[in-house]
Amino acid sequence: MTKIAIIVGTTRPGRVGHRVAEWVHGIAGKRPEAEYEIVDLADQGLPLLDEAVPPAAGQYAGDHTKRWADVVRAFDGYVVVTPEYNHGIPAALKNAFDFVHAEWNDKAVGFVGYGAVGAARAVEQLKQVAVELSIAPVSAQVTLLIPGDFPAYPDFAPQEFREAEVERVLDQVEAWSKALATVRS
Numbered sequence: 515m516t517k518i519a520i521i522v523g524t525t526r527p528g529r530v531g532h533r534v535a536e537w538v539h540g541i542a543g544k545r546p547e548a549e550y551e552i553v554d555l556a557d558q559g560l561p562l563l564d565e566a567v568p569p570a571a572g573q574y575a576g577d578h579t580k581r582w583a584d585v586v587r588a589f590d591g592y593v594v595v596t597p598e599y600n601h602g603i604p605a606a607l608k609n610a611f612d613f614v615h616a617e618w619n620d621k622a623v624g625f626v627g628y629g630a631v632g633a634a635r636a637v638e639q640l641k642q643v644a645v646e647l648s649i650a651p652v653s654a655q656v657t658l659l660i661p662g663d664f665p666a667y668p669d670f671a672p673q674e675f676r677e678a679e680v681e682r683v684l685d686q687v688e689a690w691s692k693a694l695a696t697v698r699s
């Protein structure tokens with residue numbers, strides 16, 4: 515069975531990222547073609563990158579790095595739930611991408627963003643990062659708006675059509691995750 519991680523891209527106390535990820539997981543859980551699991555960066559215990567050797571060499575020293583590599587390796591694709599921080603990628607999320615390398619390669623990724631412009635700017639940057647890690651970013655994306663989908667921020671009440679947008683992202687991530695599994699084998 516194709517396994518897809520729903521990655522919570524923020525770690526701060528009081529974040530809304532986890533609530534958005536649970537909503538995505540609720541939609542994804544009804545789909546028969548893949549298994550979805552939430553991966554919360556707040557649970558991973560990653561410091562700022564502290565590996566002496568660049569991760570592309572695959573010589574991981576830290577136990578936290580090896581644990582994170584195991585998590586990333588276990589999935590065929592990823593759905594990243596992210597806001598933008600100061601028009602950019604949240605530092606914890608960029609750090610998590612930077613920490614390991616080969617475990618990301620030849621997989622697919624889709625994005626569910628939230629913010630004043632649906633995190634569109636951060637997602638564009640994340641797509642560049644993904645390509646450098648040989649992760650194929652799908653074209654469909656969800657751009658949840660503050661306040662449109664958070665009428666009384668931080669309360670989250672997505673507009674009805676958002677569910678169909680999530681399904682489109684999941685359609686593409688599932689299709690490319692399955693296709694890229696053949697590249698890895």
Ligand SMILES: Cc1cc2nc3c(=O)[nH]c(=O)nc-3n(C[C@H](O)[C@H](O)[C@H](O)COP(=O)(O)O)c2cc1C
Nearest residue numbers: 524528529530531597598599600601628629630631
């Ligand atoms: C450090 C920081 C920077 C932010 N910068 C932006 C921004 O550039 N654009 C935006 O739309 N929202 C910005 N926001 C507001 C976030 O969209 C909003 O707080 C969102 O809930 C953050 O995600 P989180 O709750 O999962 O941390 C920022 C929030 C923080 C904490």
